[in-house]
Amino acid sequence: MAAKSYKRLLSLAAFVMPAFILYTLFLLVPTIGGMYYSFTDWNGLNRAYEFIGFANFVEALREDPDFVHSLWFTLKYVMFMLVLQNVFALLLALFIETKFRSKGLFRTVLFMPNMISTIISAFMWTFVFSQVLPQLGERAGLGFLNQSWLGDPGTSFYSILIVSLWNGVGYMMIIYLAALQGVPQSLREAAVIDGARPWQVLRHVTLPMITHAITICLFLTLNGAFKVFEVVYGLTGGGPGRSTQVITLNIYEEAFSNNFRYGYASAKSVILFLVILIFTFIQISITKRREVEA
Amino acid sequence: MRTGRFSSLLITLALVLASLIAVFPIYLAIINSFKTQGEMFASFTALPTSLRLDNYTEAFARLSMMSSLANSITVSVLGIGGILLCASLAGYKLSRTPGRLSQFIFYLFVASMMVPFHSIMIPLTRMAKELNVQGSIYGLSLIYIGLGVNMAIFLYHGFVKGVPRELEESAHIDGCNEWQTYFRIIFPLLLPITVTIAILDFLWIWNDFLLPLLMLTNADSYTLIISTNKLFGEYNTEWSLVLAALVLTAIPVVLIFMFFQRYIMAGITEGAVKG
Numbered sequence: 001m002a003a004k005s006y007k008r009l010l011s012l013a014a015f016v017m018p019a020f021i022l023y024t025l026f027l028l029v030p031t032i033g034g035m036y037y038s039f040t041d042w043n044g045l046n047r048a049y050e051f052i053g054f055a056n057f058v059e060a061l062r063e064d065p066d067f068v069h070s071l072w073f074t075l076k077y078v079m080f081m082l083v084l085q086n087v088f089a090l091l092l093a094l095f096i097e098t099k100f101r102s103k104g105l106f107r108t109v110l111f112m113p114n115m116i117s118t119i120i121s122a123f124m125w126t127f128v129f130s131q132v133l134p135q136l137g138e139r140a141g142l143g144f145l146n147q148s149w150l151g152d153p154g155t156s157f158y159s160i161l162i163v164s165l166w167n168g169v170g171y172m173m174i175i176y177l178a179a180l181q182g183v184p185q186s187l188r189e190a191a192v193i194d195g196a197r198p199w200q201v202l203r204h205v206t207l208p209m210i211t212h213a214i215t216i217c218l219f220l221t222l223n224g225a226f227k228v229f230e231v232v233y234g235l236t237g238g239g240p241g242r243s244t245q246v247i248t249l250n251i252y253e254e255a256f257s258n259n260f261r262y263g264y265a266s267a268k269s270v271i272l273f274l275v276i277l278i279f280t281f282i283q284i285s286i287t288k289r290r291e292v293e294a
Numbered sequence: 295m296r297t298g299r300f301s302s303l304l305i306t307l308a309l310v311l312a313s314l315i316a317v318f319p320i321y322l323a324i325i326n327s328f329k330t331q332g333e334m335f336a337s338f339t340a341l342p343t344s345l346r347l348d349n350y351t352e353a354f355a356r357l358s359m360m361s362s363l364a365n366s367i368t369v370s371v372l373g374i375g376g377i378l379l380c381a382s383l384a385g386y387k388l389s390r391t392p393g394r395l396s397q398f399i400f401y402l403f404v405a406s407m408m409v410p411f412h413s414i415m416i417p418l419t420r421m422a423k424e425l426n427v428q429g430s431i432y433g434l435s436l437i438y439i440g441l442g443v444n445m446a447i448f449l450y451h452g453f454v455k456g457v458p459r460e461l462e463e464s465a466h467i468d469g470c471n472e473w474q475t476y477f478r479i480i481f482p483l484l485l486p487i488t489v490t491i492a493i494l495d496f497l498w499i500w501n502d503f504l505l506p507l508l509m510l511t512n513a514d515s516y517t518l519i520i521s522t523n524k525l526f527g528e529y530n531t532e533w534s535l536v537l538a539a540l541v542l543t544a545i546p547v548v549l550i551f552m553f554f555q556r557y558i559m560a561g562i563t564e565g566a567v568k569g
Binding site: 008009011012015016018019020022023024025026027028029030031033034037091092095096098099102106107108109110111112113115116117118119120121123124125127128131132135136166170171174175178198212216217220223226227229230233234247248251252255256262265266269270272273276277280 | 414
């Protein structure tokens with residue numbers, strides 16, 4: 001018996017080992033390492049470092065206005081994305097569902113931006129914002145097009161949103177479309193026969209049947225939006241000044257392009273991790289309660 | 295759903311408008327990539343007068359397109375291949391082994407899916423330096439395997455539950471050892487989920503920016519995205535050149551999308567629903 005369980009353990013080890021070694025080296029150890037470093041004053045210039053307790057966390061939240069600003073800026077971005085990305089994606093999915101012959105075409109075209117890398121999308125849109133729109137605005141006399149899309153802190157928030165939505169809506173739309181296909185046609189027809197108006201069918205039949213997809217898409221949007229990096233890096237680089245800097249960019253700058261304060265930057269990344277965990281937990285506990293079984 | 299003719303028209307209009315917005319920047323990038331700088335500034339929206347390929351040949355040279363493309367392909371193939379092999383082995387075995395230990399290992403993998411990349415990038419960079427894998431595309435592939443196995447194991451683990459055990463038992467009776475059973479019987483049966491994982495990982499690795507930015511330090515090892523980023527930084531006033539580079543970088547994914555559209559969309563839905 002003992003020999004058999006030993007053999008079983010050995011075979012488990014043999015199958016799991018390749019994945020586990022690489023996982024440990026490149027994900028598990030860095031995760032624990034990051035948490036450990038966040039309590040130290042380690043920097044890239046000096047190999048020796050000391051344990052300094054919560055000093056990094058206190059500094060980040062109390063004495064670092066740039067970081068606090070990036071936190072609020074990211075939070076604002078997340079809230080806008082959470083609403084807009086899901087509303088647009090769901091609307092487009094509902095619209096496409098009503099079509100028969102053009103369904104495939106619209107689905108393909110609307111999903112395509114999602115295939116293009118986020119950073120490449122940001123560069124393409126930089127061209128649109130900095131060159132094309134101002135020229136169009138000038139020639140066509142549409143003044144609102146001719147503005148500093150990327151140079152003004154207030155406007156560039158919306159430019160960042162536009163590019164994020166352009167890039168991200170298609171993905172959520174696909175998930176909603178799949179969910180809509182799972183709603184039995186008979187249920188909707190029954191509601192219509194009972195005299196429900198299209199809006200009522202949507203509100204009382206369709207939406208309750210796809211809450212599972214709504215939960216998933218809210219989760220994906222929340223997670224993705226807190227980690228936003230490429231769009232901002234490509235469009236504004238966090239500028240002008242640090243007015244459009246998001247958390248990830250602030251961490252990146254602290255660790256790799258400013259003063260190499262790895263310990264301090266690690267503390268910020270632990271804060272980011274905790275913020276994501278808390279918000280995800282809240283979101284899941286709210287939306288899970290609303291899910292119904294078909 | 296039955297809709298009136300008027301609202302049906304409105305819906306079509308909305309969809310057409312959305313489609314125009316979706317295509318707009320790509321269209322602009324393509325038409326302007328054929329123009330000279332002067333022609334471009336005369337009008338961004340006019341069609342090019344001729345199909346001039348100068349921007350493309352220059353971008354091709356400046357990007358060292360061939361080597362960047364080769365690097366991107368190498369990293370994707372090695373990364374995806376490694377993930378599929380390591381994760382299917384582990385996911386299968388963890389799913390088939392009862393007990394606390396295998397459950398603990400499985401949950402360790404799953405829990406790590408929540409860790410944001412930005413929370414590990416600093417220690418990861420140090421680890422890569424210590425292990426001497428920074429700066430090489432082979433090292434980068436190994437890192438992708440380490441970062442990608444958790445989700446793949448999760449998906450394989452769930453899929454294996456639906457594969458009947460009798461198959462393994464009869465293979466065992468027929469004299470297959472564990473590895474033969476795995477490679478001859480089990481792995482082929484995992485094909486549907488393997489395709490899903492391969493697609494999701496391809497889109498991730500091919501389009502990834504921050505990890506290669508941190509890892510690839512010399513131009514020989516740049517992936518397409520990283521060379522384009524460098525080019526954008528250096529020549530950001532020469533728009534016609536930059537646009538040609540952007541189009542060149544986007545072409546491979548768009549082509550793959552055209553061919554594998556059905557699988558990509560199915561893969562996304564499946565990955566999202568299970569994950």
